[in-house]
Amino acid sequence: MTTAIKVNILPLSPGFLAFTRWASLFLLAGLVGCGRNDVEVYRVAKEPAPAQPAVMPSPGRPGAPEASIMPGLQWNLPPGWQEVPLGAIRVASFKVAGSGGKVADVSVVPLPGQAGSDLDNVNRWRGQVNSPPVTQQELSQLAQAVEVGGQSGQLYEQAGENTATGEKTRILAAILRREGIAWFFKMTGDDALVSEQKPAFVGFLKSLVFGAPVMRTELPPSHPPIDGMSMAGPGRALQTDGGRTNR
Amino acid sequence: MFLDRLISFFTSIRLTVVCLALGLVLVFWGTLAQVDLGLYKAQNEFFRSFFVYWAPKGAPWKIPVFPAGYLVGGVLVINLLASHYKRFSFSRDKAGIWMVHFGIILLLLGQLMTDVLSRETTLHLREGEAKNYSESERETELAIADVTDPDADNVIAIPQRVLMGSKVIHRRELPFTILVKSFLANSQVENHEPGATLPPAATQDIGARATVRGLPRVTEMDRRDVPSAVVELTTPRGSLGTWLVSEFVDRPQSFTLGDRVYELALRPRRYYTPFSVQLLKFRHDVYPGTDIPKNFSSRVLLQRPETGEKREVLIYMNNPLRYAGETFYQASFDPDNQGTVLQVVRNPGWLTPYLSCVLVGFGLIVQFVTHLLGFTFNRKTA
Numbered sequence: 001m002t003t004a005i006k007v008n009i010l011p012l013s014p015g016f017l018a019f020t021r022w023a024s025l026f027l028l029a030g031l032v033g034c035g036r037n038d039v040e041v042y043r044v045a046k047e048p049a050p051a052q053p054a055v056m057p058s059p060g061r062p063g064a065p066e067a068s069i070m071p072g073l074q075w076n077l078p079p080g081w082q083e084v085p086l087g088a089i090r091v092a093s094f095k096v097a098g099s100g101g102k103v104a105d106v107s108v109v110p111l112p113g114q115a116g117s118d119l120d121n122v123n124r125w126r127g128q129v130n131s132p133p134v135t136q137q138e139l140s141q142l143a144q145a146v147e148v149g150g151q152s153g154q155l156y157e158q159a160g161e162n163t164a165t166g167e168k169t170r171i172l173a174a175i176l177r178r179e180g181i182a183w184f185f186k187m188t189g190d191d192a193l194v195s196e197q198k199p200a201f202v203g204f205l206k207s208l209v210f211g212a213p214v215m216r217t218e219l220p221p222s223h224p225p226i227d228g229m230s231m232a233g234p235g236r237a238l239q240t241d242g243g244r245t246n247r
Numbered sequence: 248m249f250l251d252r253l254i255s256f257f258t259s260i261r262l263t264v265v266c267l268a269l270g271l272v273l274v275f276w277g278t279l280a281q282v283d284l285g286l287y288k289a290q291n292e293f294f295r296s297f298f299v300y301w302a303p304k305g306a307p308w309k310i311p312v313f314p315a316g317y318l319v320g321g322v323l324v325i326n327l328l329a330s331h332y333k334r335f336s337f338s339r340d341k342a343g344i345w346m347v348h349f350g351i352i353l354l355l356l357g358q359l360m361t362d363v364l365s366r367e368t369t370l371h372l373r374e375g376e377a378k379n380y381s382e383s384e385r386e387t388e389l390a391i392a393d394v395t396d397p398d399a400d401n402v403i404a405i406p407q408r409v410l411m412g413s414k415v416i417h418r419r420e421l422p423f424t425i426l427v428k429s430f431l432a433n434s435q436v437e438n439h440e441p442g443a444t445l446p447p448a449a450t451q452d453i454g455a456r457a458t459v460r461g462l463p464r465v466t467e468m469d470r471r472d473v474p475s476a477v478v479e480l481t482t483p484r485g486s487l488g489t490w491l492v493s494e495f496v497d498r499p500q501s502f503t504l505g506d507r508v509y510e511l512a513l514r515p516r517r518y519y520t521p522f523s524v525q526l527l528k529f530r531h532d533v534y535p536g537t538d539i540p541k542n543f544s545s546r547v548l549l550q551r552p553e554t555g556e557k558r559e560v561l562i563y564m565n566n567p568l569r570y571a572g573e574t575f576y577q578a579s580f581d582p583d584n585q586g587t588v589l590q591v592v593r594n595p596g597w598l599t600p601y602l603s604c605v606l607v608g609f610g611l612i613v614q615f616v617t618h619l620l621g622f623t624f625n626r627k628t629a
């Protein structure tokens with residue numbers, strides 16, 4: 001016969017033990033509640049002086065790191081097209097003037113990674129001309145094959161009314177994905193002018209030559225500042241005087 | 248009466264079995280669901296919630312169809328604690344059972360702790376660059392910095408959740424009040440071109456030349472929300488104007504108030520450390536004659552000014568740097584092979600699964616040996 005020998009390991013009442021158990025649970029719950037969403041106040045050594053802010057329209061930061069190197073590009077300028085100063089993220093920018101003061105804008109924008117799906121991008125452009133969004137199935141019917149610098153890309157054509165001005169507007173946009181970069185070629189402007197310029201736009205796409213990489217001067221969106229060796233050393237650390245405090 | 252029934256419900260062994268069975272189904276189902284939902288969304292829907300919901304396509308409502316991780320785990324912890332409290336008294340022949348049960352409780356609580364307290368951030372470094380902070384992949388913060396001082400900036404970092412939940416933010420460190428006019432959890436910012444359908448997003452700086460609109464939130468692993476907000480800064484003397492802050496705007500916007508210069512930026516949430524990590528060299532080795540990766544490694548310089556510590560560390564696949572409660576894993580790299588992305592994991596509960604397994608294993612051994620000894624002792628004396 002065995003007899004169970006009851007031993008109280010702690011000279012504490014069961015009530016107190018239960019209290020400590022629940023207390024520890026509440027403590028854990030307390031940990032859940034604090035620390036994560038506090039406004040923080042701290043003092044840090046200076047970061048390198050930023051340049052002028054720039055808007056970088058991009059369909060979101062992909063999970064993978066972004067390239068800071070963009071390939072170069074060459075083209076044959078179609079008649080009537082005029083090169084204009086580059087915007088924040090454009091590698092090429094043109095103005096096309098039509099009759100009666102009508103104008104169209106042509107942009108070339110390379111973005112690292114996928115830069116959103118074709119569906120997202122097309123629906124974004126459709127939103128700009130007040131057209132209803134399309135589904136993936138409808139998208140494949142809309143896509144026109146187009147040669148972009150010797151490679152095959154997709155051309156999408158959207159037409160509608162600019163809701164602000166009521167003017168008839170057309171967007172021709174071609175997408176090419178090569179070597180981890182999504183290239184967007186876009187012509188936006190007056191409906192009739194853009195329709196008339198379509199052959200020139202297709203010719204322009206065909207004439208493109210992708211060259212050796214050149215260093216981009218602009219950083220992609222949300223990219224941490226790149227500042228080389230100057231960040232090294234104790235100067236970069238949080239200063240202890242004044243301190244970093246959670247309040 | 249009701250209390251007795253409640254106690255007997257929570258202390259029943261049937262509840263334990265039901266919870267374990269539900270857990271089994273949940274893990275199986277949640278694992279399969281990752282095929283369609285991706286890891287992040289599946290984790291949130293199956294494990295980091297109380298119920299698994301179902302909704303027909305496009306419907307605005309959803310119904311709970313299955314208990315999810317928090318509910319099953321929570322009930323199991325209550326069940327284990329309650330039955331211990333009611334049923335078990337400590338005796339020598341039950342020591343093993345106690346150890347097994349407390350091992351399981353520790354495992355469950357440890358996982359809750361990991362879920363709640365662990366933090367995953369990334370550290371992106373170009374060669375030569377050093378940083379003393381890592382950044383969140385999914386959370387942002389509104390950083391308001393007083394940059395007047397030539398040596399250092401005084402920063403107030405307001406997390407995204409505070410921005411989402413507040414209309415008015417007042418800090419005694421700031422001479423102005425922040426009014427959150429709108430917060431878009433996922434957004435699209437574009438240049439405001441002539442004839443654009445949307446009005447300029449704000450009155451000041453970049454916001455006067457840009458438009459912003461909300462987008463549906465994304466839940467896939469490889470995509471993320473890009474939040475934007477429009478904030479108005481007011482002083483007792485009147486409004487300073489409205490600013491568009493967004494991750495699309497990649498540099499801080501500055502303004503002057505009195506003799507102080509401030510900068511505003513919505514940026515990935517930063518977590519500062521008392522040490523800095525500098526990337527000396529990133530290597531991407533391939534097998535000769537092929538493009539097949541053989542090795543990715545980052546040689547970094549770790550410096551901690553307060554202790555004078557300064558040493559080089561090589562981080563490569565399966566060989567992370569563990570330092571000051573943080574673990575730095577080689578996660579990714581820049582396409583030009585001159586920059587590295589380290590995943591920085593802080594998990595204060597990382598030891599609990601090991602401790603629980605030891606406790607459960609040891610408990611089982613103790614229980615088995617106790618019974619074996621009792622049995623052989625009985626045979627001898629019989």
